[in-house]
Amino acid sequence: NKQILLDNRPTGEAVASNFKLVSSETPALQDGQVLVRHHYLSLDPYMRGRMNDSKSYAAPQPLGQVMQGGTAGEVVESKNAKFSLGDKVVGFGGWQEYSVVDAGQVGMLRKVDTAHIPLSAYLGAVGMPGVTAWYGLMKICEPKPGETVVVSAASGAVGSVVGQLAKARGCRAVGIAGGKDKCDYVVQELGFDACVDYKAHKDPKSLYAALKDATPNGVDGYFENVGGVIMDTVLARMNAFGRIALCGMIAGYDGQPLPLTTPQLILTNRLKVQGFIVSEHMEHWPAALTELGTLVATGKLKFRESVAQGIEAAPEAFLGLLKGRNFGKQLVKLI
Ligand code: NDP
Numbered sequence: 001n002k003q004i005l006l007d008n009r010p011t012g013e014a015v016a017s018n019f020k021l022v023s024s025e026t027p028a029l030q031d032g033q034v035l036v037r038h039h040y041l042s043l044d045p046y047m048r049g050r051m052n053d054s055k056s057y058a059a060p061q062p063l064g065q066v067m068q069g070g071t072a073g074e075v076v077e078s079k080n081a082k083f084s085l086g087d088k089v090v091g092f093g094g095w096q097e098y099s100v101v102d103a104g105q106v107g108m109l110r111k112v113d114t115a116h117i118p119l120s121a122y123l124g125a126v127g128m129p130g131v132t133a134w135y136g137l138m139k140i141c142e143p144k145p146g147e148t149v150v151v152s153a154a155s156g157a158v159g160s161v162v163g164q165l166a167k168a169r170g171c172r173a174v175g176i177a178g179g180k181d182k183c184d185y186v187v188q189e190l191g192f193d194a195c196v197d198y199k200a201h202k203d204p205k206s207l208y209a210a211l212k213d214a215t216p217n218g219v220d221g222y223f224e225n226v227g228g229v230i231m232d233t234v235l236a237r238m239n240a241f242g243r244i245a246l247c248g249m250i251a252g253y254d255g256q257p258l259p260l261t262t263p264q265l266i267l268t269n270r271l272k273v274q275g276f277i278v279s280e281h282m283e284h285w286p287a288a289l290t291e292l293g294t295l296v297a298t299g300k301l302k303f304r305e306s307v308a309q310g311i312e313a314a315p316e317a318f319l320g321l322l323k324g325r326n327f328g329k330q331l332v333k334l335i
Contacts, residue, residue, distance in 0.1 A: 032103025124329035133161035136245035141221030145170030304328030
């Protein structure tokens with residue numbers, strides 16, 4: 001069982017030498033336990049925060065232990081009556097090829113139906129990132145038909161779902177993403193109304209002008225994944241009584257400063273700004289997953305994946321995710 005451990009904590013930018021590859025035998029199962037072979041590991045930006053030893057909403061990832069994270073796979077051995085060989089399951093098995101799930105933890109293991117939805121989608125559009133999009137949009141941005149919704153990191157796992165759900169609710173959906181390819185995908189494949197390539201507008205004035213063109217009626221709902229200059233720019237386009245769902249600020253995860261130059265706009269425009277952590281809203285997961293699963297199964301919700309091959313590739317793929325080298329949900333495929 002190959003595993004990736006957190007070996008040491010980053011000082012500044014996360015680097016490959018923060019991680020260590022080891023190998024161990026999978027132990028014999030005890031009563032109540034289940035052995036899962038992982039087909040996919042989910043790589044997610046929140047993992048960067050947990051690599052630090054600082055106070056946050058989640059405890060830090062312990063040093064010398066398997067990197068924690070979501071996984072999708074198959075039951076290959078079971079001493080638990082609730083699980084049988086061959087069951088496809090989604091869980092929190094971490095960066096390793098196999099995980100042993102204890103009797104007390106099997107509640108975290110969810111059987112999934114792969115007849116109409118591919119297994120990997122349960123780590124993306126029909127999983128935590130999808131629910132994140134659903135919750136922040138529906139419960140914080142509260143979009144109404146005809147309004148304009150903007151989302152940053154628009155081609156990614158969360159952002160791609162935000163824009164498509166906003167469109168389905170009759171809104172004008174506008175993305176912000178890095179590069180022409182990502183912007184073309186967001187508009188042509190995902191059906192957003194417009195997308196601003198922030199990398200083509202290094203000067204904040206030019207970025208503002210591009211966003212203004214894309215949002216002629218201003219912005220009513222903003223789903224923030226990035227922070228910094230991008231957030232500053234969108235703030236300047238917000239309409240009175242606009243709503244901002246503060247989901248992520250990936251531009252600062254490696255310790256970069258996140259300037260907010262015009263906070264007074266929150267006051268003068270009477271904005272609602274609400275941060276949230278999706279795992280604290282479990283009561284909404286069933287409704288969100290039902291809607292997302294139906295949309296994916298019927299082809300109405302599209303998604304894209306960046307798939308790294310083999311567990312050895314996980315650290316580099318994760319560092320790439322923090323730099324925007326992924327295009328869609330970042331996964332590691334193990335078999
Ligand atoms: P994505 O698939 O969107 O991948 C991350 C993307 O962020 C990159 O592809 C890149 O896109 C963009 N990015 C990275 N660095 C920068 C930068 N410096 N400036 C601008 N954009 C950057 O990841 P997810 O969809 O999984 O996550 C999106 C956000 O949602 C993250 O901030 C994450 O932390 C947050 N999140 C929050 C949750 C919550 O409960 N609050 C739960 C899940 C996710 P590009 O090339 O377009 O710049």
